[in-house]
Amino acid sequence: MLSKREVFDGVPEEYLSHKERYENAIRNSVVAFSLVRKMQEEGKTSINNYRDVVGGLLGSSVLRDGSPLGLHYIMFMPAILNQANEEQQEKWLPRAWNCSIIGSYAQTELGHGTFIRGLETTATYDAATKQFVLHSPTLTAYKWWPGGLGQTANYCIVVAQLYTKGQCHGIHSFIIQVRDEETHMPLPGIKIGEIGAKLGLNAVNNGFLGFDNYRIPRTNMLMKHAQVLEDGTYVKSRHSKLNYGAMVFVRVVIVFDMVNYLSKAVTIATRFSAVRRQCQLKAGETECQILDYVTQQHKLFVSIAAAHAFRITANKLWLTFNEVNEQLVEGNLQRLPELHALACCLKAVTTADTAACVERCRLACGGHGYMMSSSLPLTYGLVTAACTYEGENTVLLLQTARFLVKTYQQLDSKALTPTVAYLKTAAAERFCVGWSNTTEGIIRGFQVVAMRVIIMSTFNEEVQEMSRTVSPQLKEVLHQLVDLYCTYWALEKLSDLLLYTPISQKEVESLRLRYEETLTNLRPNAVGLVDAFDLRDEMLQSTLGSYDGRVYERLMEEAMKSPLNAEPMLQSTLGSYDGRVYERLMEEAMKSPLNAEPVNYTFHKYLKPFMQGKL
Numbered sequence: 001m002l003s004k005r006e007v008f009d010g011v012p013e014e015y016l017s018h019k020e021r022y023e024n025a026i027r028n029s030v031v032a033f034s035l036v037r038k039m040q041e042e043g044k045t046s047i048n049n050y051r052d053v054v055g056g057l058l059g060s061s062v063l064r065d066g067s068p069l070g071l072h073y074i075m076f077m078p079a080i081l082n083q084a085n086e087e088q089q090e091k092w093l094p095r096a097w098n099c100s101i102i103g104s105y106a107q108t109e110l111g112h113g114t115f116i117r118g119l120e121t122t123a124t125y126d127a128a129t130k131q132f133v134l135h136s137p138t139l140t141a142y143k144w145w146p147g148g149l150g151q152t153a154n155y156c157i158v159v160a161q162l163y164t165k166g167q168c169h170g171i172h173s174f175i176i177q178v179r180d181e182e183t184h185m186p187l188p189g190i191k192i193g194e195i196g197a198k199l200g201l202n203a204v205n206n207g208f209l210g211f212d213n214y215r216i217p218r219t220n221m222l223m224k225h226a227q228v229l230e231d232g233t234y235v236k237s238r239h240s241k242l243n244y245g246a247m248v249f250v251r252v253v254i255v256f257d258m259v260n261y262l263s264k265a266v267t268i269a270t271r272f273s274a275v276r277r278q279c280q281l282k283a284g285e286t287e288c289q290i291l292d293y294v295t296q297q298h299k300l301f302v303s304i305a306a307a308h309a310f311r312i313t314a315n316k317l318w319l320t321f322n323e324v325n326e327q328l329v330e331g332n333l334q335r336l337p338e339l340h341a342l343a344c345c346l347k348a349v350t351t352a353d354t355a356a357c358v359e360r361c362r363l364a365c366g367g368h369g370y371m372m373s374s375s376l377p378l379t380y381g382l383v384t385a386a387c388t389y390e391g392e393n394t395v396l397l398l399q400t401a402r403f404l405v406k407t408y409q410q411l412d413s414k415a416l417t418p419t420v421a422y423l424k425t426a427a428a429e430r431f432c433v434g435w436s437n438t439t440e441g442i443i444r445g446f447q448v449v450a451m452r453v454i455i456m457s458t459f460n461e462e463v464q465e466m467s468r469t470v471s472p473q474l475k476e477v478l479h480q481l482v483d484l485y486c487t488y489w490a491l492e493k494l495s496d497l498l499l500y501t502p503i504s505q506k507e508v509e510s511l512r513l514r515y516e517e518t519l520t521n522l523r524p525n526a527v528g529l530v531d532a533f534d535l536r537d538e539m540l541q542s543t544l545g546s547y548d549g550r551v552y553e554r555l556m557e558e559a560m561k562s563p564l565n566a567e568p569m570l571q572s573t574l575g576s577y578d579g580r581v582y583e584r585l586m587e588e589a590m591k592s593p594l595n596a597e598p599v600n601y602t603f604h605k606y607l608k609p610f611m612q613g614k615l
């Protein structure tokens with residue numbers, strides 16, 4: 001539906017100013033998200049399954065550099081679902097869902113992003129008026145980063161330190177109106193604006209927000225988990241981290257988002273590598289497709305495998321997320337730490353790997369990959385941001401490490417949840433079982449090393465399962481992809497395997513050979529494998545990656561869109577296509593600075609005195 005809309009054509013965004021980009025992004029987002037609303041009206045989507053539609057839309061590249069409405073769907077609504085009680089959901093969700101209000105999520109401040117217990121914004125309860133007073137006591141207390149907050153949102157979820165009866169109860173969430181619903185002017189007591197240009201996501205309208213003793217009704221505190229009663233009494237949540245649920249949701253969604261971007265980047269780079277020819281193996285021979293070089297295959301093929309591995313893992317994570325949430329509704333909090341550790345780890349590993357793979361895809365396209373029109377630089381800007389937002393990756397990995405260490409310490413006393421059951425066998429097998437260069441052997445090795453084992457074993461299990469129903473040819477290719485993913489990471493993480501498993505030098509050598517053989521075996525199917533991601537040209541938006549392979553024609557067409565090329569390249573008064581020779585000669589003549597004034601000053605100073613014989 002979207003690809004039929006002409007609204008996405010026009011001047012490439014790179015040539016627009018920062019302000020024009022924002023205006024363009026609003027125009028395009030309104031077209032895109034009005035389709036979501038239409039689908040909702042036609043019963044094709046509902047609030048319960050909009051992750052696919054909205055996630056697909058944001059990750060599709062139709063909105064190339066992000067959207068100022070993204071946070072409304074990805075965080076504002078999930079935060080209401082996760083943290084508002086039933087009454088509050090009834091009040092706010094219908095308005096949010098039909099976009100009669102647009103929201104953002106304001107947690108991070110100038111001074112604190114990671115350490116959220118250190119946030120400085122205060123929400124102090126005034127029992128006399130039954131209101132909370134929101135205040136930013138310092139510059140570092142200003143909210144900084146929230147997507148869409150600059151000029152777009154009129155509401156947002158604000159995370160602030162809750163004070164009641166003189167006591168601080170830690171951070172809680174509040175729904176806050178920041179702009180007038182009619183005029184869109186910031187409300188008194190609200191200081192709001194946009195934070196400025198960034199490496200990427202420049203259409204997202206990230207904002208800042210400060211409060212000057214700004215009052216909101218008591219009922220605007222999101223009270224699903226903890227409450228403040230009318231007299232100011234504080235009622236604790238069952239678990240202090242239940243308030244972090246929206247972050248867990250977004251971390252899960254980000255894993256799906258990485259699948260989109262990785263498939264896109266590797267489709268572009270693989271198709272380009274099939275078109276591009278460079279160098280002769282023997283003098284006089286046709287130049288080779290660069291896709292035939294084993295070094296090029298090494299750059300690209302692991303991304304094809306990783307895209308499948310991440311998709312399968314994301315689906316499994318989504319199932320776990322829903323299972324644990326159902327248990328939470330029933331009051332069972334047992335698997336919350338496991339879900340948190342899983343979401344942290346998978347968000348961190350998939351964003352870091354995707355960013356590295358997208359950059360490899362860009363390098364694999366040589367100079368042309370450096371062009372904005374290839375879509376690879378923008379894609380890199382989008383995925384590298386995900387390494388930082390929604391929890392900086394190192395910090396998230398430390399959260400997972402904390403969970404693993406804790407679990408390891410309780411190996412003998414506690415039953416292990418499914419995702420960490422491997423720790424028991426790994427602990428027992430360390431150095432006891434020999435190394436084996438098979439997929440299962442590598443997975444067993446990684447169980448000891450405990451990195452990426454979740455992703456690897458899930459990928460392997462799912463492919464084993466699929467193999468029962470697919471053709472023998474497809475089965476073979478799927479197994480090659482699993483093999484490639486496992487051998488690639490075994491070679492990348494050799495130091496860990498050498499340190500913690502009995503892998504020998506000979507086995508490393510044969511692993512390397514096996515890896516190269518798998519690359520060669522996959523080569524004939526490489527283009528077919530990326531075609532199978534089924535990404536339309538309108539989504540790829542790349543000069544290098546289109547299905548028809550017209551790489552060079554598209555590069556030239558795009559170059560001609562540069563405003564610098566708007567003037568005729570011939571730059572000749574005599575040779576223009578329209579034949580307006582004399583008019584052009586006159587137009588050019590009028591550009592002479594000497595024609596800017598009717599009489600030049602030298603006439604009066606030199607020429608006239610000279611002509612009158614006075615000089």
Ligand SMILES: CC/C=C\C/C=C\C/C=C\C/C=C/C(=O)SCCNC(=O)CCNC(=O)[C@H](O)C(C)(C)COP(=O)(O)OP(=O)(O)OC[C@H]1O[C@@H](n2cnc3c(N)ncnc32)[C@H](O)[C@@H]1OP(=O)(O)O
Binds near residue numbers: 055340406
């Ligand atoms: C399709 C579209 C896809 C993508 C979106 C596209 C565009 C959107 C772009 C950007 C959106 C970005 C939004 C944001 O960035 S919003 C801000 C996000 N901010 C963060 O993520 C902050 C990161 N920091 C934290 O999460 C926490 O502060 C941290 C977990 C690091 C520490 O929390 P805290 O200090 O409160 O806890 P600790 O004392 O360290 O731990 C105590 C205990 O609690 C456990 N814990 C922590 N978090 C959770 C949780 N969420 N659930 C369950 N348990 C949790 C922790 O492990 C400790 O456990 P234990 O060891 O047992 O004591």
Ligand SMILES: Cc1cc2nc3c(=O)[nH]c(=O)nc-3n(C[C@H](O)[C@H](O)[C@H](O)COP(=O)(O)OP(=O)(O)OC[C@H]3O[C@@H](n4cnc5c(N)ncnc54)[C@H](O)[C@@H]3O)c2cc1C
Binds near residue numbers: 111385392394
């Ligand atoms: C594009 C983008 C969009 C965003 N959108 C939003 C939004 O909509 N709403 C919102 O509220 N926020 C948003 N954010 C903010 C984002 O959530 C934070 O930037 C992120 O959580 C990281 O926090 P920080 O910037 O404070 O980094 P810092 O925590 O200052 O990190 C700096 C360095 O310190 C290290 N570090 C910090 N703590 C530790 C530790 N305990 N141990 C070891 N190392 C540590 C980190 O690993 C990192 O190397 C966005 C950010 C970006 C980039």
